[in-house]
Amino acid sequence: MDLTFLSGQLFTGLSVASILLLAALGLALSFGLMRVINMAHGEFLMAGGYLTYLAAQWAGPNFLWLAFPLAFVGAGLLGAVMEFTVIRRLYGRPLDTLLATFGISLILQQAARQLFGSTGVPVTAPAWLSGALNVGDVTLPYVRLFVIALALIVLGAMWWLLNRSRFGMHVRAVNQNREMAAALGVNTRALDLLVFALGAGIAGVAGVGLALIAPVNPTVGAAYIVNAFLVVVVGGVGSVLGGAVAAVLLGFITALAEGLTSVSLAQAILLVVVVAFLQWKPRGLFPTQSRALEDA
C-alpha cells in the first residue's frame, strides 16, 4: 500500500467521520440528557437529505442557502413532533423507547419510499464545489472538504452553545442531576424538547452533506445509524469531545479496513475493534464522571 493510496483513504475516512460525527452529536445529546436511544435518528439524516433535494429543485444551482435552513428546521420540527407525541411518554424506559422509535423509523422510511421512490434521488453539487484540490498525488474533492469544514463549524458552535451560553449551562445541569436542576428552576421538560429538536436539526444538516456526496434513498439513515451509535458508545455518553474523537477514529478504521480488505469485512473488523475497545474502557473514551452505581 503506497502513501498516496493511504492518504486518499484517510481523507475519505475523515469526510465519512464528519457526517458520522454530526449524526452522533444529536444521539449523544439526547442519550446523555434523557437516557433515550432514538433509533429513528437516522431518519432525520434522511429527511435532511430529501429536503436538500427539494431545495435543489426549487432554488436552482445555488441551493445551499436554502438547503441548510430548510434541512435544519425541517428535521428539527420532525424531532420536536416525535418528542412531543411519543418520547416524552417513555422517560425512564430506555429499551421501550428504543422499540418505539424503531417503529417510527419504519414508518418514516416507508413514507419516504412512497413519496420519493425506493431508488436514490441525486443532488448535483453547486459548480463551485465540483472541483478538487491536488496536494501532491492526492486528490481532495472540494465537496468532501466542504463536509469536513461543515462538521468543524457545527462542532465549534455546539461547543460554544454548551459551554458558554445559558442554555448550555442548563443542559449540563440537567445532565448531571435532573431533579436538582428542576428544583433550581430549570424547565427540564422544555429543555428535553429543545435538545431533542436541536439534535434532530443537526442530523438534518448532516443530511445536506450526505446529499452532496451520494444519492439520497429511504434506507440511507438506517445505514448510518448503527455506526453513529458505535461513535456514541466509543466516545462516552454525552461527551461532545469524545464523540468527535471517536467519529474520526472509526472513520479512519473503516476507511483503512475497506482499503485493505473489502467493504463486507471492514464492517466486521470495525466491530471487533469496538468490542475489544469496550473490554478496555467499557464506558467510552471520555466517560461522564459520576458517583452513581449505574449511570447508563
Added chain:
Amino acid sequence: MTPGVQSGPVPGAGRARVPAVVLATGAVLVALAFAPLYLGAYPLALLGRVLALSIAAIGVSVVWGRTGILSLGQGLFFGLGGYALAMHLKLTATPKGELPDFMVYNGVEKLPWFWAPFASAPFALAMVLVLPAAAAGLVAWLMFRRRITGVYVSIITQALLLAFVTWLNGSQGLTSGTNGITDYQRFLGIDLRGPNVAHGLYWLTLLVVAAALGGTAWLLRTPFGQVLTAIRDNENRTRFLGFNPAAFKIAAFMLGGLLAGVSGALYTVHLGTISPAMIGVAFSIELVVWVALGGRASLVGAAGGLVLGQLAKDRISSAAPDAWLYVMGALFVLVVLVMPQGVAGVIARRRAPAPSVPASSPVTREVSDAV
C-alpha cells in the same frame, strides 16, 4: 437500564395461576396437534413455519422478559443454527466429490475447511445446538464481564448481527452470499418434499415447541430462574447478595441463543432455504416486537404473540404490501405506549388485583440506588 423501574410485575408468575396457564397451553397444543386434519397444505405449511419461529421467541422471552437483556441480534444465533443445518443439507444434495453449485459458479476449487465436517449428519445436528450457544456465550461473556448493560447491549448485538449479515452477503463463494443456501430436499435419507413429510415435519416442530416451552418453564421455576428475575429487577442488589450476575446473564443469553439456533434450523427445513435477508436486522427486531406484543415476561405470551403476529403479517402483507410497514411501525409504538407488558400482561392484570408496584414511573433514575 434503570433498575426496578422498567420492569413491572411478572404476569403469570404467581404459583396459584400457573395451573390455568398450563391447562390453556396444553389445550392449545392439543388443538394444534390435530391441525393437519382440518388445514389445507398452504395454511399448514405457514403454521409450521411460524411455530418454528416461536421457539426463537421463547428464547427472547427468557433473555429479555425474564433477565432484562434486550438483544437485537437474535438473528445471528438463528442464522448460525439455520446455516449449520443448511450446509449439511446442501452437501447431501451435492453428488459425492463435487462442490456445491454456487461454489462452482464463484470459482471456488476446493471445499472450504469449515464446510467439510458438515457432511456428517450427527456433526451438523450437534452444531445446530453448539454453534449458536457458543457464539451467544462468547458475545455475552465479552459484554457482561465488563458490565456493559441496557441499551449498550442492544446496540452491540445489533451491530454484531449487521457485521455477520454483511460478511455473509460479501462472501459469495463461501456462503452463497445474498442468494443464501438453497436447492436441497433430502435429510437423513428422507425426501423433504415427499407425500407425508409435511405432516411429519409439522408434528416434529410442534413437539419441539412443546419441549422448549415445558423445559424453559421448568428451568425458570428453579432457583436459577429466580436469580434471573432478581437480576432484571435490580442487578446491583443481586450482586450485593453474593450472586455473580454476569454468570447468570451469560447462561440466560446462551439459552436464548440455543433456542434461536434450533428455531433457525427448523425454519430452514420448513422453507427449504436460508439467506442473509431472512435473519437481518428487520427480522431480529420484528421478533422482539411480537414478543413484546404477546407479553415478554410470559413464555406462552411470547410464543403466542409471535405466532399470531406472523399470521397477521402474512395476511396483511399479501393484501396490501405497502401498508405492512406502517402497520408494523404503528404496532411498535402502540404496544410500548399502551401495553408495556403485552397481551399476557393485560390478562394477568385482569386476573389479579392491581399490583402495588407501578408499571412505569416518570423518574429517570432511582435515587436510592444512585448513592
